[in-house]
Amino acid sequence: MSEPRKHLPLRPEARSGIALALSGGGFRAALYHLGGLQRLNELGLLPRVQRISSVSGGSIASAVLANQWNELKLGPGGSFENLTERVIEPLRTFCKQDLRTRVLVWSRANPIHWWRHVGHEASVTDRLVDAYGDPPLALSRRLEEIKPGCRFIFCATNLETGRNWEFEIGPGDHAVIGDHWTQHAPAGKVTLAQAVAASSAFPPGFPPLVLKPDDPDAFPQSRVPRSVLESISLTDGGVYDNLGLEPVWKDAELLLVSDAGAPFRLSDDPEHDLIHRLLRCYAISDDQSRALRKRWLISNFINEVLDGTYWGISTKYTDYELPSAQGYDGPVLDAIASVRTDLDSFSEGEIACLENHGYALADAAVRRHVDVRYVSRPQAHFQWPHAAYAPGTDAAWKAVRDSRDRGIVADLWRSVAWKVASLFDRDA
Numbered sequence: 001m002s003e004p005r006k007h008l009p010l011r012p013e014a015r016s017g018i019a020l021a022l023s024g025g026g027f028r029a030a031l032y033h034l035g036g037l038q039r040l041n042e043l044g045l046l047p048r049v050q051r052i053s054s055v056s057g058g059s060i061a062s063a064v065l066a067n068q069w070n071e072l073k074l075g076p077g078g079s080f081e082n083l084t085e086r087v088i089e090p091l092r093t094f095c096k097q098d099l100r101t102r103v104l105v106w107s108r109a110n111p112i113h114w115w116r117h118v119g120h121e122a123s124v125t126d127r128l129v130d131a132y133g134d135p136p137l138a139l140s141r142r143l144e145e146i147k148p149g150c151r152f153i154f155c156a157t158n159l160e161t162g163r164n165w166e167f168e169i170g171p172g173d174h175a176v177i178g179d180h181w182t183q184h185a186p187a188g189k190v191t192l193a194q195a196v197a198a199s200s201a202f203p204p205g206f207p208p209l210v211l212k213p214d215d216p217d218a219f220p221q222s223r224v225p226r227s228v229l230e231s232i233s234l235t236d237g238g239v240y241d242n243l244g245l246e247p248v249w250k251d252a253e254l255l256l257v258s259d260a261g262a263p264f265r266l267s268d269d270p271e272h273d274l275i276h277r278l279l280r281c282y283a284i285s286d287d288q289s290r291a292l293r294k295r296w297l298i299s300n301f302i303n304e305v306l307d308g309t310y311w312g313i314s315t316k317y318t319d320y321e322l323p324s325a326q327g328y329d330g331p332v333l334d335a336i337a338s339v340r341t342d343l344d345s346f347s348e349g350e351i352a353c354l355e356n357h358g359y360a361l362a363d364a365a366v367r368r369h370v371d372v373r374y375v376s377r378p379q380a381h382f383q384w385p386h387a388a389y390a391p392g393t394d395a396a397w398k399a400v401r402d403s404r405d406r407g408i409v410a411d412l413w414r415s416v417a418w419k420v421a422s423l424f425d426r427d428a
Contacts, residue, residue, distance in 0.1 A: 009250040012307075017050035018374060019252035021245050024056025024238035025313075026202070026341040027095045029260035031351050032313055033061045034091055035358030036258045037083070038385055043366055044078035044376030051151045051252065055237035055244040057260065057341070059154045059199035063132070063139050063192055064091050066169060069148035078376035090136040098345040099131055125201045125209045132193035139196060143167060143187040144175040153247040155237035156198040158182070159208055160228045164237070164246045167195035177213070182229060183221040188214035198234040200343070208233040242290050245297065254374055255308030257297065258362065260341075261290055301369070309369035311361035313337050325364035326382065328357055328391045335397070338404040349399025352386030356396075359385055 020040075022033045040046040054062035068086040075081040133140035151170035158165040161181040167190065169175045178184030190211070198209040213219075216229035237244065242261050249255060300306040314337040317327030328336060336357050339350060346354075363382060372378050389396045 012305075015251050015253040017252060018045070018048055018254045018256070019051040019053065019248035020049050020256045021243055021248055021258070022052065022054040022058030022062055023244060023257075023259040023261050024058055024200075024202075024236065024242045024341075025260035026057045026200075026343050027060075027099075027346050028313075028339045028341050028354060029057030030060040030091060031095055031346065031354035032260040032358040033058055033258050034088060035355035035360075035385060036311065036362035037061065037065065037358075038088065038355070039359045039362040040256070040366070041079050041083050042380040043363075043378065044380070045256075045366065045370075045374060046083075047072075047074055047078060047080055048374065048376070049150060049256075051153065051248055053153045053155060053244040053247045054199070055155045055242055056200045056202060058244060058258070059196045059237065060094075060132075060137075061091060062152055062154065063196045064137055066146060066148050066150075066152040067137075067139055067141065067192060069150055070146075079380075092351055093136045095346045095351060096348075099128075099343040101344060125197055125206045128197035128201065128206065129191070129193045129209070132196050133191065139192040141192055142175075143169045143177075143190050143192060143195065144173070146175070146192065147171060147173075153244075154195040154199045155241065155244050155247065156195075156201075156209075156234040157237055157239040159233040159235055161224060162240075164240045165198070165232075165234055166247055167198070168247075177211075178219060181223050182232075183219050183223070185213060185215070185218035185220075188218075199237045201234070202236040202238065206236075208235045210234075241293065243293055243297070245293065249297075249306065253307065254370065255306055256366075256370075257308065257310040258358065259294070259310065259312040260358075261313070307371075309365040311358075311365040313357065315361055317360055317364050320364040320368040322364050322368045325360070325368075326391065327360040327364065328353070328396070332391065332397050332400065333357075335400040335403065339400060340404060347399065349389060349395060350403055352389035353396055353400050355385045356389060356391075 023029055025032070037046060040049075052062050052065070064087050071086055072080040073082050146169050148169060149171055151168065151174070154167040156165040156167070158179050158181075161179055163179040163181050165177070165179045166184075167177050167187065175187035176184040177187050177190060194209065194211070198211065201207070201209050211232045211234055213229060213232070216226050219229055222229060238261070240246070243257060243259060245257070294312070297306070298310060301308060301310065316329060316333065317325045318329070336353055339354065366375065367378070384390045389399060
């Protein structure tokens with residue numbers, strides 16, 4: 001079976017619209033992107049974005065924005081006035097809970113739920129769907145019901161075809177699902193929570209989400225057998241493209257990329273046993289795949305093949321060579337770039353530093369590389385989302401210095417304490 005001919009990128013004069021890509025990286029990514037969204041909004045760019053593509057942790061932030069897009073109020077200055085109330089505060093609250101342990105331990109270990117996880121057509125990732133559908137995010141609506149004024153594409157990876165699977169919503173009747181091999185069909189009963197769960201089901205912790213389209217025959221130009229379309233296994237979008245570039249790089253006039261992906265770690269004494277050797281080789285291969293996309297992207301910006309900018313979690317604000325830029329540096333920057341990429345609970349300080357970091361780098365990247373014609377409020381006042389954790393404060397260093405080293409044992413103890421407390425609250 002030959003692969004269908006891919007769509008070729010459009011020439012610069014044929015491109016249109018502003019697109020934003022939000023990378024994967026667990027709650028770390030969601031919070032980092034949240035800071036960037038705040039600064040893009042203050043500069044008047046966010047309301048002008050026409051497409052947002054997201055992966056994994058980026059999809060968590062993007063889904064909250066999509067779910068609330070039509071409720072956001074555009075002020076006279078060209079920024080959303082109620083972004084904090086509708087998007088920022090619910091996401092901060094959500095990232096304070098240990099979703100990973102709640103789902104993998106308390107759900108999987110509970111005999112009541114075992115019957116749901118028998119066979120390949122259901123998995124513990126279905127519990128992720130429940131978590132995203134509950135408050136404070138409340139992403140339980142069907143994709144076809146949302147119809148935001150901006151197009152949103154949530155990316156997962158189709159394990160059958162090996163391609164970027166897209167859940168897409170937008171103005172009017174524009175809720176579709178599919179990939180390059182299967183082609184696209186109406187979303188039907190698929191919910192926003194399912195889209196985010198598929199996008200953020202990072203292996204091996206979370207198994208694939210099994211999607212059963214309402215009508216497998218609704219993929220009219222599919223190049224795969226009908227049996228494949230009856231039960232589709234979807235895993236984390238970062239397996240295919242952790243930057244979320246695939247849906248937007250070919251035709252966007254201006255491309256903004258926020259990257260919270262994990263930088264590669266030095267191993268001064270790698271283990272030589274089979275398991276550690278295989279894991280290290282996988283990590284190297286994965287890092288090179290991501291690095292190639294990043295190098296390709298930035299080289300195209302430099303050579304003016306693409307117009308836009310990039311800000312990554314390990315980027316130094318001084319790299320933008322902007323005298324007025326602000327940001328973290330030194331050990332604090334290194335610690336923030338090493339914050340765990342997980343779905344466990346994040347502290348007030350970790351949340352604050354990640355938001356501040358995304359906010360500062362988005363500010364520097366946009367003011368340095370984006371033409372002022374795209375920015376309705378280029379002189380918008382710079383104000384740290386969390387001034388108490390701004391660069392130079394002791395609070396910032398204390399908040400993130402040990403974040404990378406927090407492991408599953410500590411989370412289990414926290415989760416046990418939470419479970420006990422919830423039982424007493426229920427009895428009361």
